[in-house]
Amino acid sequence: MIAIIDYGMGNLLNVKRGFSYFGLESEITQDKNKIENASKVVLPGVGAYPDAMERLKITGLDETIYRIVEKGVPFMGICLGMQMMFEKSMEGTVTEGLGLFQGTVEKIEGLPKGFKVPHMGWNTIHVERECTLLPKSQEGMAVYFVHSYYAKVKDEEDLVAWADYGMKIPAVVAKENVFGIQFHPEKSGEKGLKIYERFGGYSE
Numbered sequence: 001m002i003a004i005i006d007y008g009m010g011n012l013l014n015v016k017r018g019f020s021y022f023g024l025e026s027e028i029t030q031d032k033n034k035i036e037n038a039s040k041v042v043l044p045g046v047g048a049y050p051d052a053m054e055r056l057k058i059t060g061l062d063e064t065i066y067r068i069v070e071k072g073v074p075f076m077g078i079c080l081g082m083q084m085m086f087e088k089s090m091e092g093t094v095t096e097g098l099g100l101f102q103g104t105v106e107k108i109e110g111l112p113k114g115f116k117v118p119h120m121g122w123n124t125i126h127v128e129r130e131c132t133l134l135p136k137s138q139e140g141m142a143v144y145f146v147h148s149y150y151a152k153v154k155d156e157e158d159l160v161a162w163a164d165y166g167m168k169i170p171a172v173v174a175k176e177n178v179f180g181i182q183f184h185p186e187k188s189g190e191k192g193l194k195i196y197e198r199f200g201g202y203s204e
Helices: 014-018 030-037 050-057 061-070 189-200
Strands: 003-004 026-029 040-043 075-078 088-091 102-108 119-127 141-148 149-153 159-164 170-175 178-181
Touching: 003 014, 003 030, 014 026, 014 189, 026 030, 030 061, 040 061, 040 189, 050 061, 050 088, 061 075, 119 170, 141 170, 141 189, 149 170
Parallel strands: 003 026, 003 040, 040 075, 075 178, 088 102
Antiparallel strands: 102 149, 119 141, 119 159, 159 170, 170 178
């Protein structure tokens, strides 16, 4: 069973529908035991980084995440969920993140003329390296973004794919059993949905 972490923020039903499209069993849950015993775990997210991290800490779900990652359970963050995997965010006041990837989350700014914030809508991605969730063959795939902050990745080896939006926007990051997706797979057509299928079938 794939556990979708419910901490009060995120497009949970859309993610569940993404897995159901491929006949994959998933459950939206706050139950720590269910999350720790799941075959795979997803952290969705929309909204403000400080609020989301506060909810994870208040509920103790941050510690649950550390335990499942340490055990080698495949773990995927989507949109804000991906950003929370980094060390800290500059949104509002500085907020400590989960620190699963090195780097900071910063506001998209200083863009060339014609580019607006938020980065919203379809954009193509460039695949830097092969990844279980995103094969090299998906170079140039169009996906759907909605965000005003981006992950400034410190370790380039973690970067799988990026989008050009007048600056380099990390789109997919991965390290061992941990994956982050900045765009919304369920809003990105058939090819985007395939990320859910690949995650559901992923094994080390």
